[in-house]
Amino acid sequence: MHLRAESSSTRAQNPNDSMSSQSSKLHFVFIPLMCPGHLIPMVDMGRLLAQHGVTVTIVTTPLNASRIKTIIDRDIASGIQLQLLQLRFPCIEAGLPEGCENIDALPSRPCQRILWLLLGCYRSHLSSSWKRHNPNQAVFYQIDITPGYLIYEKVSDDLEPFVVPGLPDRIELTRGQLPNDLNPVSVVLKVKEEDMRIADMASYGLVVNSSEELKPRFGYWSLATL
Template sequence: MEKHSKAEPLHILFFPFFAPGHMVPMVDLAKLFSSHGVKSTILTTHASAPLSQPTIDHFNSNSTHHHHLLPIIALQLVPFPSAEAGLPPGVENVVSVTTPEMRAKMIQAISLFRQPFDQILREQLIDAVITDNFFVWSSDAAAEFGVLRLVFSGSGVFNHCVGDNLLRYDPMSALQTEDETVVIPGLPHKIEMLRTQMLDPKKRPELWKLALDMREAAEKSFGDVVNSFYDLESHYVEHYRNFIGRRAWLVGPLSLYNRDVADNSRRGNKVSIDWDECLNWLDSKQPGSVLYVCFGTLSHISNAQLREIDASGKDFIWVVRDTEGGLDWLPEGLEERRGLIIRGWAPQILILNHTAVGAFLTHCGWNSCTEGVSAGVPLIIWPLFADQFYNEKVVVEIEKVGVAIGAKEFGFSLDTRSLIMADVIEKAVERVMGEGEEAAAVRKRARELRRRRRGRWKRVDHLLLI
């Protein structure tokens, strides 16, 4: 492969995993690179393209920075091998996955993208690739073509440290009963978790193997690009560099790169509510009086659990994306009395940054964590699966900018999780939105973390390019 002339910009290929929580921040990352003169190409499939196309089009139509014309971001589409993977037609994104069998086939389908990935590296002048950590084979593929590979996982540094130490020491192998706790060895803080809150290698050996493969591929890569910032995870940035020994560049929160209504309205799926309507509703509320509730794009919440959530007595904005039977659970007249229900994709960053929002009840996905923290909003943490129980530790125990709801079961399906009752939810909301000393302290720490992050982002509006 011939190298281009020095006058041409660097060309980086971005390849996100097929899930909104992975695609949205990687598109933000491509925008950040392109704003510094890098030519960016995002690789995805036809069904996942709508998550990226609107924000890319908006960036390209406004591609000037300090009076210089920027390289546009290209979107390159490849077919999704549904038939080869045994998936139904049209199931090309984790959002469409409805059964454990489909989830396993989605993971299997990842390996089938090696051939089109190789073809792009063969035919185009690519200087570096930034690929999702799920694409473990991309490390070897990049090496074969003499191209740097950087890893993007969508989670924070703390999660990387915990994952590496679990794989390194395997403390769960010695456990005998379901109700035992695990102290994660080798970390700067004492981090203790229930066995039921963690990915259990005995119960999910295929996911444990995938984690081992991802670690091996990351160790062969040039380094990690992380959607986080130093003030949020300072102890673990140092631990990652000094103990684990891998390079890591912190580029977050990437959500801050979306600086106006137009940017945020085009980020991810099409927003399902008119922003002016949402803004007018928020403007009618007192500062800090609104509870924002959102469990992310992949979470399934039972109707029985949804009924329990309506216990805070607070005005609320509630994002509802998946229920067992529409909105049959919704108490009659609730929305008219004190709530705004958003049925679908919400302009989350705009909502969180409104002064009326006083707390964020969240599943604790990493994107939601960084977006809430960046807005200075205290978090009420309700983890469900993936890295969410680890993220809870960062928010609640290390930075103390939120409180835990008390979730104890790691699980993708509804029947694996215990019902959390209304009185527990009400107490958690009061702990961050009430008048007590604890609530005041949590809110103060959240505002301070926001101030430090925003100040640093304004002062250091650049990215170290390799």
């Protein structure tokens, strides 16, 4: 998630200047990763913020936009400041079948490598654009903050057990038991992970998708331990 806040100390003094008043409002720009686990909660978050009077822009590709357009159009019709910005995604040029704009549309796992590379190019382009405006940037974690917890990197191999600290129960794991997203083996995934860490360190903060109802005893363990 990305946001920009402009100072209203000088611009809001003139009530007749509608354009100045408009620009002084908070403007949140959401750029979700192209997979359902990111798109759905980020769209929900954007809609909630827009209902509280801030301006919200959701940036995505045409295929992903078609999945959320109905609900976005309904919100826009209600008068809230919400807009959908669509960017063309060069599937065919990159060697992907037409319409592969979401991870759930890929025909096979190896195609993820191409998608990650494309997303990296998009991110570089967007980064150079928004740096001109110097916005505050927040990173979104769709499965709580667990991916940022790197205790497993301290073990010597995939079979050495380690205890996950800070939990109300004793839980012991090995690195080999972790999913690929937490224990990447490919160079592409390792590069992606490093890019994420750099973005985390440079960000204004983290937004975590979690729920006390789903995990009441474990909801805040990672934040406290980190």
